[in-house]
Each structure stands twice: as structure tokens, then as C-alpha cells.
Amino acid sequence: MQSPMQSPMHCLPLVALASALAPALAAADIALLSALPEKPVRYAQAPGPIAAVVAPFSPTRDSSGHEVRATGAGCLVYDPPKYWIDGEGDLMRRYPEMEIGDPTPFGIERLVTRGDTAELERVIANVVFGELVPISRSRITLREVATLPGLAVYAYRWGANVYLITRSSSDPVRRRDGGTGLEDSIGCGTVMTTLRLRGGSSELAQIRGTVPATGKRYVIDASVVQTGRDPEPLLSVVARLVDR
Amino acid sequence: MSRSTANAAILGAFVAACHSTAPTSHPTSYDLGAESTRPRALPGGPPEVAAAPEEGPPPVPLERVAPRLGAPVVLARADGATLAYVADEDGAAIRVIDVDGLGELARLALPGRPAQLAILGDGRLVATLRDRDELAVLAGTGLPGAPLRIAQRLALPAEPIGVAIAPGDRELVVTSGWGHALTVLAVPGEPGRPLAVARTYPLAPEPRGVVVSDDGEHAFVSHAVGQSLERIELGTGAALALRMAGSEELVDDMANVARTREACQGFALVQSIQPAGRIFAPQVLAETGSPDSPSEGYGSSETGMEPEVFDVAVIDEDRGKVLGESLRLRVLPRAGRCALPRAAAASARGSLLVTCLGENAVVELDGASAAPMSVELRRWPVPSGPVGIAIDDARERAIVWSQYARTLTVIGTSQRAPAVRTVVLDGPALPPNLARGRELFAAVADPRISGTGQACESCHPDGRQDALVWSSPNGPRQTPMLAGRLAGTAPYGWNGDAKDVARHLAKTFGRLRGTGLRGEDLDALVAYVTQLRAPAPAAAPAAADLIALGEAIFQSSDAQCASCHGEDGRTPDGMRHDVGSKAAGDQRRELDTPSLSYLAGSAPYYHDGRFATLRELLEQSQGKMGQKRKLSPRELDALEAYLGTR
Numbered sequence: 001m002q003s004p005m006q007s008p009m010h011c012l013p014l015v016a017l018a019s020a021l022a023p024a025l026a027a028a029d030i031a032l033l034s035a036l037p038e039k040p041v042r043y044a045q046a047p048g049p050i051a052a053v054v055a056p057f058s059p060t061r062d063s064s065g066h067e068v069r070a071t072g073a074g075c076l077v078y079d080p081p082k083y084w085i086d087g088e089g090d091l092m093r094r095y096p097e098m099e100i101g102d103p104t105p106f107g108i109e110r111l112v113t114r115g116d117t118a119e120l121e122r123v124i125a126n127v128v129f130g131e132l133v134p135i136s137r138s139r140i141t142l143r144e145v146a147t148l149p150g151l152a153v154y155a156y157r158w159g160a161n162v163y164l165i166t167r168s169s170s171d172p173v174r175r176r177d178g179g180t181g182l183e184d185s186i187g188c189g190t191v192m193t194t195l196r197l198r199g200g201s202s203e204l205a206q207i208r209g210t211v212p213a214t215g216k217r218y219v220i221d222a223s224v225v226q227t228g229r230d231p232e233p234l235l236s237v238v239a240r241l242v243d244r
Numbered sequence: 245m246s247r248s249t250a251n252a253a254i255l256g257a258f259v260a261a262c263h264s265t266a267p268t269s270h271p272t273s274y275d276l277g278a279e280s281t282r283p284r285a286l287p288g289g290p291p292e293v294a295a296a297p298e299e300g301p302p303p304v305p306l307e308r309v310a311p312r313l314g315a316p317v318v319l320a321r322a323d324g325a326t327l328a329y330v331a332d333e334d335g336a337a338i339r340v341i342d343v344d345g346l347g348e349l350a351r352l353a354l355p356g357r358p359a360q361l362a363i364l365g366d367g368r369l370v371a372t373l374r375d376r377d378e379l380a381v382l383a384g385t386g387l388p389g390a391p392l393r394i395a396q397r398l399a400l401p402a403e404p405i406g407v408a409i410a411p412g413d414r415e416l417v418v419t420s421g422w423g424h425a426l427t428v429l430a431v432p433g434e435p436g437r438p439l440a441v442a443r444t445y446p447l448a449p450e451p452r453g454v455v456v457s458d459d460g461e462h463a464f465v466s467h468a469v470g471q472s473l474e475r476i477e478l479g480t481g482a483a484l485a486l487r488m489a490g491s492e493e494l495v496d497d498m499a500n501v502a503r504t505r506e507a508c509q510g511f512a513l514v515q516s517i518q519p520a521g522r523i524f525a526p527q528v529l530a531e532t533g534s535p536d537s538p539s540e541g542y543g544s545s546e547t548g549m550e551p552e553v554f555d556v557a558v559i560d561e562d563r564g565k566v567l568g569e570s571l572r573l574r575v576l577p578r579a580g581r582c583a584l585p586r587a588a589a590a591s592a593r594g595s596l597l598v599t600c601l602g603e604n605a606v607v608e609l610d611g612a613s614a615a616p617m618s619v620e621l622r623r624w625p626v627p628s629g630p631v632g633i634a635i636d637d638a639r640e641r642a643i644v645w646s647q648y649a650r651t652l653t654v655i656g657t658s659q660r661a662p663a664v665r666t667v668v669l670d671g672p673a674l675p676p677n678l679a680r681g682r683e684l685f686a687a688v689a690d691p692r693i694s695g696t697g698q699a700c701e702s703c704h705p706d707g708r709q710d711a712l713v714w715s716s717p718n719g720p721r722q723t724p725m726l727a728g729r730l731a732g733t734a735p736y737g738w739n740g741d742a743k744d745v746a747r748h749l750a751k752t753f754g755r756l757r758g759t760g761l762r763g764e765d766l767d768a769l770v771a772y773v774t775q776l777r778a779p780a781p782a783a784a785p786a787a788a789d790l791i792a793l794g795e796a797i798f799q800s801s802d803a804q805c806a807s808c809h810g811e812d813g814r815t816p817d818g819m820r821h822d823v824g825s826k827a828a829g830d831q832r833r834e835l836d837t838p839s840l841s842y843l844a845g846s847a848p849y850y851h852d853g854r855f856a857t858l859r860e861l862l863e864q865s866q867g868k869m870g871q872k873r874k875l876s877p878r879e880l881d882a883l884e885a886y887l888g889t890r
Contacts, residue, residue: 201569227567228563
């Protein structure tokens with residue numbers, strides 16, 4: 001008899017939110033949706049510098065603008081709030097750098113961790129005379145829902161939707177059902193996905209990426225389910241290291 | 245009794261068991277093709293074979309580890325010891341194993357081959373005897389002072405397999421595979437009193453696993469064939485068929501398309517523990533190809549299209565609906581693999597463990613996911629033939645029964661230090677060539693047999709048929725039943741191209757992209773498939789005079805059925821005929837005359853499965869297979885009734 005096959009995957013229980021749950025679910029590896037922090041209706045204002053740099057850009061003799069590059073693993077988006085993770089637009093249109101015409105507002109979305117806390121920081125900015133000028137700032141408190149060595153997966157909710165956020169050092173591939181069902185190449189250091197209860201029962205998503213600190217590939221599988229017996233949707237998240 | 249005393253007693257019993265001689269009445273026949281002599285189930289519910297009042301509850305009460313589940317291996321605790329009761333189908337016995345010491349404490353020879361066991365609320369064990377059409381109720385625990393013995397035997401519809409206990413322990417439900425029935429038995433409130441058949445409901449073909457909902461209102465039943473899972477209202481028998489077919493997302497020209505996959509191999513069925521309210525139904529989703537387009541093998545010839553894919557359907561127990569995501573094979577890379585899923589158990593930690601007969605493995609899946617099959621957490625290799633699994637959550641371990649290797653494996657499921665221990669059970673088993681043949685029959689990764697991930701067992705679950713129609717090089721082909729149908733029915737294959745089984749197997753290996761099997765292994769596989777255990781003789785719900793009339797019609801020169809299928813319908817003429825049944829994808833017109841043995845349970849009919857029922861076949865094939873005149877409705881009734889007895 002052989003010993004158990006050494007799986008290439010490092011497995012973790014689903015979601016480590018037991019302390020936030022009702023006593024009846026204290027031993028479970030699942031999370032009620034209400035255990036996740038909810039996106040605030042009005043954002044708190046986040047102080048500090050804008051995590052981006054700007055430089056003049058002239059692709060042709062007759063045109064000019066500015067090139068903005070995110071720093072600190074932020075993601076740039078056109079036309080916020082449409083292309084925030086919880087906006088109406090798809091997540092493909094998120095970039096580590098992009099060209100901005102003056103004066104077109106753009107967004108910077110960034111995962112910020114400080115000790116045990118994590119926040120999704122958002123800034124809507126503009127380029128005025130070559131300078132980055134903030135228009136509004138906000139931040140959303142995140143909850144850690146799964147970990148791997150060197151990586152944490154965070155979540156927040158808005159209504160019945162769940163938003164998952166983590167880091168990746170490569171071009172991460174993020175896929176989920178709906179629409180074309182295949183969306184990828186975010187290209188910035190933060191990777192996100194959305195789970196929406198379609199038809200009122202279930203949805204699942206997968207994130208594949210690379211742990212920045214170790215270069216190891218990972219897969220995160222997540223789903224939300226609400227059966228007739230569940231008082232509210234349940235989130236499960238499994239993070240694993242994989243060979244490829 | 246103190247813990248140390250109990251352990252000493254257990255050790256003593258183990259030593260005694262090892263030196264005991266098997267009773268002379270112990271079944272030793274291995275003729276898998278032997279005709280059964282078991283009693284037939286009667287319309288309106290089977291009679292009780294024997295019943296004896298009990299003397300009282302066992303002296304050492306059993307504490308059930310998984311209270312309401314039936315399985316080939318079930319767990320109980322008695323005075324601190326954990327006992328595994330194993331349904332030793334090959335040995336026709338129940339084996340009692342001390343899970344901590346892995347010693348055999350006791351064994352009880354049975355009058356038939358046990359498929360599943362369950363423990364009643366009063367500590368009695370029940371066993372479905374698949375080849376005897378009976379349920380055996382046992383007294384005792386197997387511990388010293390309480391030897392196991394048969395207390396009661398109840399007749400059930402043909403081939404009882406799955407068993408489950410309703411909440412409150414007052415009802416027991418049993419599925420009958422070949423008898424297509426669900427039997428509800430009343431369990432008296434007073435411990436040790438005889439059970440009685442309360443109600444019998446018809447089911448769709450080939451039921452296997454069963455669970456009772458937490459409210460006691462419904463039984464959920466899986467099926468090895470037929471693309472549906474049934475929810476039966478226990479009070480009335482009203483059935484709701486839950487469609488289990490799936491879909492697969494494909495990326496085609498940058499757009500997503502979905503292709504339907506057909507469901508089969510619904511053997512296991514288990515309720516979740518945490519979160520509660522879900523029922524897991526491991527199964528296989530098959531891509532059988534287009535009937536109009538001949539393929540290179542079986543199923544679609546498209547690159548990357550796997551013919552069979554593992555799936556775990558999740559049923560919302562309270563709503564009686566399947567979670568859509570669990571039937572959808574998505575573009576997401578699939579992590580979960582399990583060829584020939586045959587047993588499952590849910591853990592209190594939220595995971596689902598499934599045994600994979602084709603890979604001799606156990607996989608742990610995320611039971612909280614909307615699609616558990618896509619989230620494989622861990623995997624353990626286990627000895628050959630894993631057909632049963634039970635979880636001991638309190639001790640963080642799973643106990644797996646490998647029927648082919650006759651081995652019980654204890655897997656530590658703790659994340660900290662997983663450990664595996666095994667014990668091989670002695671006693672009668674299959675003769676070596678049949679045992680080898682059986683392993684080959686279920687081998688999905690033997691390159692000599694298959695390069696597609698399919699085994700013989702994939703399309704012939706339990707040696708029967710999957711009720712599917714596969715695209716093949718010759719056209720659409722309904723999977724024929726093997727068990728009890730091969731002896732004396734040459735040539736083989738729908739076109740009758742192989743004069744013996746070995747030659748037909750060679751063709752099949754080629755279609756499965758296998759390199760071919762030779763020598764002793766080929767002999768073993770041929771021996772196994774030709775001696776597969778036949779189902780029970782069909783029950784005869786129709787009146788004897790109607791069956792007699794049907795037999796007369798069958799054998800008449802007017803109808804001319806017997807001229808090709810033989811006087812008894814079981815001895816075909818070995819010829820090929822053009823009966824006007826060429827389908828669009830068929831390459832040839834002439835087809836081999838099939839045996840009609842076990843016809844009633846082998847729908848759909850014709851080589852391309854065009855007829856869903858026997859009646860459809862009889863009505864729509866008139867004039868094409870020998871009849872010179874149209875049969876009256878009563879004559880059709882009679883012919884259908886007679887064929888139902890074949």
C-alpha cells in the first residue's frame with residue numbers, strides 16, 4: 001500500500017471566517033454572506049498620495065496626452081465607476097498603464113494591506129497640466145477568506161454579489177461564467193472576480209495566477225450557493241498551489 | 245465493561261475468528277452466469293420469507309457513526325471500539341472489523357451476496373442480498389457474547405441494492421435494481437421486533453443509491469442509467485424525475501457554445517452534513533457523438549472532447565432541484581477527476597469523498613462548492629475495486645472497502661498527518677482468472693484496453709448497458725447488455741463481425757484507442773464477460789394466459805419471431821438481416837440478430853436505440869421483422885408480456 005499521493009496542491013479549508021459566524025456554524029469551513037464586509041453606501045475618504053505616475057505622451061505629431069502608470073500593484077480603469085470591480089463593465093479593461101487624454105477622469109483601484117487589515121483603495125483622478133489631481137477617494141474594508149503561503153484572498157460584498165481580490169505577479173487569468181464566460185489578462189498586480197447568484201441558486205468562479213513572493217502558480221476556486229435550507233448565500237473558497 | 249476489558253474481548257474474538265472454519269453452507273459457487281433460482285417477487289408486494297421475534301436489543305448497544313446511511317461498509321461504536329461492518333459480496337458474508345486494530349472480530353455467512361448494509365436505531369444490522377432478492381435483518385453485534393445471526397429474511401423485488409433509513413428510524417427504504425422498485429419497510433418502535441414491507445413503488449430502470457430527506461417526506465434515488473434522478477414521495481409514491489444531463493461549454497470562434505452531455509453511472513448518493521440540505525450525486529457525463537456522423541471510436545471524434553467526464557450533481561434537498569452549476573462543465577480547467585465513481589460519503593467538515601473504481605482512488609472534493617467536481621482537494625490511491633466508503637468524523641478518518649482486493653483501508657483525513665492503514669480480508673473470493681478479468685473490465689488507464697479514459701465498465705455498468713447510443717465507425721450503436729447475454733449468441737457486435745468474444749474485444753480496444761490485449765489477460769477478460777452475473781429473472785406482472793398467448797405468437801409461423809431469435813428468444817440464428825432499420829449514419833444495412841435475453845430491462849431498442857420502449861418497437865416495427873399481418877392490441881400486449889419474461 002502506498003502512502004497518500006503527495007498532491008501538488010497545498011490545500012486549505014474553505015473560508016476562515018468561523019469567528020464571524022453564528023455559533024451553530026462555528027466549526028464550518030464556509031461563510032455566510034453576511035460575514036463579509038459590505039461595500040459602504042458612502043465611501044470613506046482615503047488620504048495619501050496617488051499610486052500612479054504620469055508622463056507626457058505624443059503618439060503622433062498632432063496628438064498629445066499623458067501616459068499614466070500605476071504603482072504598488074494598482075489597476076487603472078477608464079470611466080469609473082463603470083469599470084470598478086463592482087461596476088457594470090467587464091474586468092478585462094483594467095491595465096497597469098494607459099494613455100489618458102486631458103481632462104478625462106480615470107480610476108486607480110489598489111489592494112492595500114497593513115498588518116492584519118486589507119482595503120480596496122479607489123481613487124478617481126484626472127491629469128491637469130501634467131499633474132495627477134484626485135477627484136475623489138474611497139476605500140472598502142476587505143475580509144481575508146483564504147490563504148496560501150505568501151498570498152491572501154480577500155472579499156467584500158454588495159447585496160448578493162461577492163467580490164474576490166488577491167494579488168498575482170504574472171498576467172493573471174480570471175475566468176467566470178456569464179457572457180462570453182472567458183475573461184482574462186488583467187495585466188496588473190491585483191486580480192479580481194465577481195460571484196453573482198444567477199437564478200438565485202449558485203455561481204462559481206476561478207482565479208489562476210502566480211504568488212508574487214514565491215513565483216508559484218495558484219488556483220482559487222470559489223462559489224456562492226443558496227439552497228432552500230440556507231438562510232442566506234454561502235461562500236466557499238479553496239486556494240491551492242498547482243504545478244502549472 | 246471497561247475499555248481494556250472490551251479490547252481484550254475484541255482480541256479474543258479476533259483470534260477465534262481467525263481459527264474458525266467457514267460454515268459448510270457458505271456459498272462457494274463462482275459461476276457468475278448461473279441462473280438464479282431465487283423466488284420471484286410477486287405483484288402487490290413480496291411475501292415475507294421468514295420472521296422470528298427478537299429476544300431484545302443487543303447486549304452491547306451499537307452507536308451508529310452515520311445514522312441513516314446504507315453503504316457497503318458502515319461504522320458503529322460499541323464500548324469505545326469502532327467497528328466496520330463490511331458487505332463482502334464476493335464472499336457472501338458480513339465481516340466485522342475492529343477499525344483501530346484492523347483485526348477481524350467476526351464474520352457471518354449469508355445466504356446471498358450483500359450489496360449494502362445499514363444499522364437500525366435499535367442496533368440491528370440489515371443487509372440487502374442482491375442475488376437472493378431479500379433483505380436480511382441481523383441480530384447481535386459480532387462482539388463477544390453477541391454473535392451476529394440472521395433474525396429475519398424478507399423477500400423484495402428483484403436485486404435489492406441501496407438502503408437508507410428515514411428520520412426517526414421507523415422506516416427503511418430499499419431500491420431494487422433489476423426490479424425497478426422502491427420498497428418501504430416499517431420498522432417497529434419496539435426494539436428487535438420484525439420488520440414488515442409497508443409499500444412498494446415502481447421506479448425508473450436500474451436504481452442504485454437512495455437517501456431519505458431530513459423531513460422524512462421523500463426518497464431520492466440515483467440510477468445507473470437513464471439520465472434522471474428520482475424524488476419519490478414516500479407517502480404516495482409520486483415520482484418526480486430530476487434531469488441529470490449536463491452541458492459542456494466550448495469556445496468556438498471566440499464565442500462560447502454549450503453542448504449537451506448525457507448522464508449515466510448514477511451509483512452513489514449521499515446527503516451533505518455541513519452545510520445541510522444538499523444531496524450529492526456523483527455520475528458521469530457522456531459525449532456520445534452525433535448519430536448521423538460515424539466516428540473513429542465511440543462518441544465524438546472531435547479533438548479534446550472527452551467521451552466521459554466525472555460530475556457531481558448537487559441537489560437542493562428542500563426544493564427538489566438540481567443546482568445548474570453542478571451539471572455544467574465549464575471552460576474553467578477541471579481539477580476533479582474520478583473514473584467510474586461508485587461510492588461517496590460526506591464529512592462534517594464540508595468535504596465529499598468519492599471512490600473511483602476505474603482509478604482505484606478516493607478523491608476529496610469541496611462539498612460546499614456549487615460544482616464539487618471542479619474542486620478536488622486531495623486524492624489517495626487505494627487497493628483495487630473501491631466500492632464502499634464511510635467517514636468517521638470524530639476520529640478524522642475514512643474507511644474504504646476495496647472489493648476486488650478484498651481490502652479495508654483506513655485513511656487519516658486530518659490535514660496534519662494523513663495516514664493510511666490497510667487490512668486484507670481472507671476467505672473465499674473470485675477465482676484468479678475472473679478476479680483479473682474483473683479488474684481489467686474496470687481499468688480506465690490500461691493502454692492495451694483504452695486510450696480514451698474509458699473502460700468496459702464505463703459503457704457496461706455492472707456488466708449491463710448504459711442506455712446510451714454512441715456514434716461508432718459503423719454508425720449509431722446502442723450499448724448492448726452483456727450480463728447473461730453472451731453465451732451461445734455468436735457472432736458479436738451489432739453487425740456480427742466477430743465470430744467470438746475475443747475478436748469482438750479486439751475491435752472494441754481499437755475503437756477505444758487501446759493497443760490490444762493478449763495472452764492470459766485476454767483470456768481472463770473473456771472469461772469474466774462471458775460469466776458476468778445475470779440479473780434475476782424478470783418478475784411476471786402479467787397474467788399467465790397473456791404470457792402464454794405471447795409465447796404462442798412469438799413462436800408462430802405467422803409472426804416469425806422465433807425463426808430468427810430462436811424458440812425461446814435467447815438463441816439467435818447467428819445471421820445478419822436487413823430489417824429495414826438502416827439509420828442515416830449507418831454504413832451497412834444488415835445487422836446481427838440479437839439475443840432477447842433480459843430484453844425488458846435493456847431499453848432503448850434497435851441498434852440505434854430509436855425505440856424508447858418495447859411497445860414502441862413492437863408497434864412500429866410491424867412488417868419489418870417477419871410478421872405477415874398486423875397484430876391486434878391484445879396480441880401486442882401478449883407479445884410484450886412474453887418478451888418481458890425473457
